[in-house]
Structure formats: C-alpha cells, structure tokens
Amino acid sequence: MRVILIFTLFSILAxxxxxxxxxxxxxxxxxxxxxxxxxxxLSNLQGKKxxxxxLIINDDKLISKVKVSKEINGVKIxxxxxxxxxxxxxxxxxxxxxxxKDGYIKKGELELYNEEDQ
Numbered sequence: 001m002r003v004i005l006i007f008t009l010f011s012i013l014a015x016x017x018x019x020x021x022x023x024x025x026x027x028x029x030x031x032x033x034x035x036x037x038x039x040x041x042l043s044n045l046q047g048k049k050x051x052x053x054x055l056i057i058n059d060d061k062l063i064s065k066v067k068v069s070k071e072i073n074g075v076k077i078x079x080x081x082x083x084x085x086x087x088x089x090x091x092x093x094x095x096x097x098x099x100x101k102d103g104y105i106k107k108g109e110l111e112l113y114n115e116e117d118q
Contacts, residue, residue, distance in 0.1 A: 030088040034081025037064030038092055041077045042104050045070075075099065 037056055044052070045068070052068040067078040077092040099105045 026083055026086045027088060030081045030083040030086040031090075032081065033063045033083060034079045034088045034090045037066040037079030037081060038077055038090055040064075041066050041068045041079065042094075042099075044068075045075060045099065045105050073097075 033056075037054075040054065040056060041052070044054075050070045052066070054066045054068075055062060056064040056066065062082050064082065065080045069076045069078075074093060074095045077094070078089065079092070080087055080089045094104075096105070100107050
C-alpha cells in the first residue's frame, strides 16, 4: 500500500514539474519574439515618421506587434511578443544620445521632432 501511495505522489509531483517547465518555456519563447520586435524597431528608426506600427508575421503566425513613437530627445518602443496563448510586452525608452552612441541614428535626426510634429 505504501508503495502505491509513494508512486502516486511521485507521479503527481513529476506532472506538476513538467507543466511548470512547459509554461516557463512558452513564456521564454514569447519574450524572444518581443525582443525581435525591439530589434526590428531599433534598426528601422531612420525616416521622418514620428509613429510606426508594425506586425511581424512568420509562417502565418503573429510573432510580434511593435509600436515606435519618436519623442523629444528620444524614442519609445513598445513590443509585444506572442507564442501560442502567451503574450509578453516590453516597453523600452532610449535617449537620443544613447541611440547615436549605439549607431542606430545619426546626430541631429531626433532633434527634428518636436511637439507640433506629433
């Protein structure tokens, strides 16, 4: 009787551990997809548009939804990554100085935008 009880308890614990590992893996995949949106936004900052909305789709699946808002002396990037039923959002604020330093924009590009342009 004890053997059956111990085996049953072990089986239940193993099931919960597997479920938690799967959920963690799914969330990690959604986070990677959100990061893809951030990297896309950073590489597409050039241009005169003050707001950019983009859906990133791969193999007929929505990977990421990206919103870019150019602000005074900086930029705001909102990226939501998807995987199955999981959704992870990242909001990133970068100053104009750090964007220039990292090579995403050229000096003077963000200074063209002010409150009247938006």
